[in-house]
Amino acid sequence: MKAFEGLRFKRTSSFIHQLDPRVKFVLSCVVFILAIMFTELLPLTILLSVQLPLVYLAHVHKEWLSSLRSSLILATMIFLTNVIVGYMSSEFQLTSSVLTYSSSMTLRFVTLVASFSIFFLTTSPDDLGLALEQSHFPYEFAFAFTTAVRFVPVLANEAQMIIDAQKSRGLELEKGNFLKRIRNYLPILIPLIVNAIRRSLELAEAMESRAFGAKEHRTNLFALKIKMNDVLVLIVTLAILAFSIYIRLYVKIPIVEIPTF
Amino acid sequence: MIKVENVSFTYPSGVNALKNVSIEISNGEFVAIMGENGAGKTTLVKQFNGLLKPGEGDVYVDGRNTRDLSVAELSKDVGLVFQNADHQLFCETVEDEIAFGLRNFGFSNRVNKKRVKWALTLLNLQEYRKTSPFMLSGGERKRVALASVLAWKPRVTILDEPTVGQDQSQKERLLQFVRQLNTQGNTVILVTHDLEFVAECDPRVVLMSHGRIVADGPAKKILTNPKLIKKTSLILPQITQLFFRLADLGFPKDVISIYEAKELINDFVARRS
Ligand SMILES: Nc1ncnc2c1ncn2[C@@H]1O[C@H](COP(=O)(O)OP(=O)(O)O)[C@@H](O)[C@H]1O
Numbered sequence: 353m354k355a356f357e358g359l360r361f362k363r364t365s366s367f368i369h370q371l372d373p374r375v376k377f378v379l380s381c382v383v384f385i386l387a388i389m390f391t392e393l394l395p396l397t398i399l400l401s402v403q404l405p406l407v408y409l410a411h412v413h414k415e416w417l418s419s420l421r422s423s424l425i426l427a428t429m430i431f432l433t434n435v436i437v438g439y440m441s442s443e444f445q446l447t448s449s450v451l452t453y454s455s456s457m458t459l460r461f462v463t464l465v466a467s468f469s470i471f472f473l474t475t476s477p478d479d480l481g482l483a484l485e486q487s488h489f490p491y492e493f494a495f496a497f498t499t500a501v502r503f504v505p506v507l508a509n510e511a512q513m514i515i516d517a518q519k520s521r522g523l524e525l526e527k528g529n530f531l532k533r534i535r536n537y538l539p540i541l542i543p544l545i546v547n548a549i550r551r552s553l554e555l556a557e558a559m560e561s562r563a564f565g566a567k568e569h570r571t572n573l574f575a576l577k578i579k580m581n582d583v584l585v586l587i588v589t590l591a592i593l594a595f596s597i598y599i600r601l602y603v604k605i606p607i608v609e610i611p612t613f
Numbered sequence: 614m615i616k617v618e619n620v621s622f623t624y625p626s627g628v629n630a631l632k633n634v635s636i637e638i639s640n641g642e643f644v645a646i647m648g649e650n651g652a653g654k655t656t657l658v659k660q661f662n663g664l665l666k667p668g669e670g671d672v673y674v675d676g677r678n679t680r681d682l683s684v685a686e687l688s689k690d691v692g693l694v695f696q697n698a699d700h701q702l703f704c705e706t707v708e709d710e711i712a713f714g715l716r717n718f719g720f721s722n723r724v725n726k727k728r729v730k731w732a733l734t735l736l737n738l739q740e741y742r743k744t745s746p747f748m749l750s751g752g753e754r755k756r757v758a759l760a761s762v763l764a765w766k767p768r769v770t771i772l773d774e775p776t777v778g779q780d781q782s783q784k785e786r787l788l789q790f791v792r793q794l795n796t797q798g799n800t801v802i803l804v805t806h807d808l809e810f811v812a813e814c815d816p817r818v819v820l821m822s823h824g825r826i827v828a829d830g831p832a833k834k835i836l837t838n839p840k841l842i843k844k845t846s847l848i849l850p851q852i853t854q855l856f857f858r859l860a861d862l863g864f865p866k867d868v869i870s871i872y873e874a875k876e877l878i879n880d881f882v883a884r885r886s
Pocket residue numbers: 624625626628629630648649650651652653654655656657
């Protein structure tokens with residue numbers, strides 16, 4: 353359940369929170385493109401570090417760090433896989449370039465997690481839904497998306513209550529061999545799923561009795577508007593993208609190598 | 614016996630749900646823990662079977678510190694039935710559901726069979742033995758949940774909000790049942806804010822508010838104290854309200870049960886005529 357913490361929206365107000373979700377999405381996508389564009393350690397390190405000021409501006413450093421921490425296992429796996437494959441394909445020698453390449457791949461992954469974590473931490477599900485809608489996604493899609501995001505904490509909470517109830521009936525999750533342990537989770541999964549289905553049916557009824565889908569075009573109480581700050585951030589983001597493309601094409605990036613021992 | 618010594622508890626989210634709580638519950642007692650929503654009642658009873666361990670202070674069950682025992686070990690003596698039965702029902706038949714706890718505690722098959730039958734009869738569920746718990750009504754599901762805990766005969770039974778979502782006749786049956794359980798020597802702890810329900814059972818009442826125990830004593834004394842009751846967002850039982858208004862005629866103010874009220878009125882009428 354902890355793994356979701358790093359993606360869960362934190363309701364505070366900051367410069368970053370107030371940016372238009374579409375602009376933030378473009379920002380995250382640009383980070384994504386840049387992370388794919390470069391394979392060298394230096395630019396990837398820069399890419400990761402330029403995100404730090406954003407994290408501090410948004411006051412989400414605790415949650416952001418926890419999402420990085422939960423990506424650690426996957427990052428380690430990426431590193432090890434790359435090292436092993438590189439080691440085997442370079443005639444069983446642990447060369448400096450294998451280590452460097454593996455580190456960049458790992459850094460690339462961490463950079464991506466970092467940037468999307470900032471996006472989800474600072475964008476409320478409602479804003480995200482609005483953004484999808486105003487970008488001409490079908491409303492049903494936007495609604496399903498925001499509902500799913502909103503129900504994650506509810507589900508996590510419910511899972512905890514179910515675990516408590518079953519432990520009170522003598523269930524011991526960590527008992528037995530591997531197969532038995534998987535079976536131990538049945539008394540938790542079944543009520544969780546049954547309740548989720550029951551709730552979704554209730555939600556559907558409640559929505560229909562409030563005329564969901566009655567009219568082809570819905571109107572919204574709130575609409576997203578691009579503000580001055582959004583334009584500025586967008587310009588800076590695109591400028592960075594253009595600059596990076598220029599560097600990629602015409603500048604030789606200094607190689608930082610990780611030495612072998 | 615349950616003994617809580619200066620226990621404080623804070624959830625990881627930072628909510629300070631228990632503040633220096635101390636209480637002792639002896640064997641065979643009948644206790645109602647009452648208080649407003651969020652007072653910390655559920656958090657307190659979760660300390661009794663070890664689901665939560667105290668942040669500060671200690672909880673002892675029969676002299677054993679709950680920190681040294683697993684939830685399973687404690688639950689064998691302290692049965693906790695949660696408010697929402699849907700958080701625990703998962704088996705194909707009511708029978709299996711009731712046997713789940715018994716199997717976890719390692720009872721033999723022979724004992725299992727006997728206990729399942731006993732629990733089915735106890736809660737009047739015999740006809741649903743082979744029915745899926747998911748097909749039952751809300752009240753019946755609650756009874757299955759209760760039966761599934763009582764089946765292993767825990768010495769202490771805790772019911773968290775048992776009357777929520779029950780109709781009047783179900784409540785009455787529950788009331789009888791709970792009393793019966795207690796007269797057979799079981800410790801019964803009710804967590805509820807159903808004042809009328811508690812007024813009918815006349816237990817020891819522990820009143821909680823904002824993570825603290827603010828009063829502890831016989832129902833008759835606590836439920837008729839307007840100041841205390843108001844503090845915990847409850848209202849006086851209807852019978853008590855009536856006797857407050859009858860006080861001018863010389864009636865006592867501390868009346869909570871219908872039976873006592875009837876006696877008093879009978880006396881009054883007899884004296885008048
Ligand atoms: N799992 C939890 N995580 C964080 N806070 C909780 C949790 N459970 C309860 N709380 C908080 O602790 C306080 C006491 O809750 P609880 O013991 O459930 O109250 P009651 O049962 O008296 O209604 C409340 O403020 C509640 O919001």
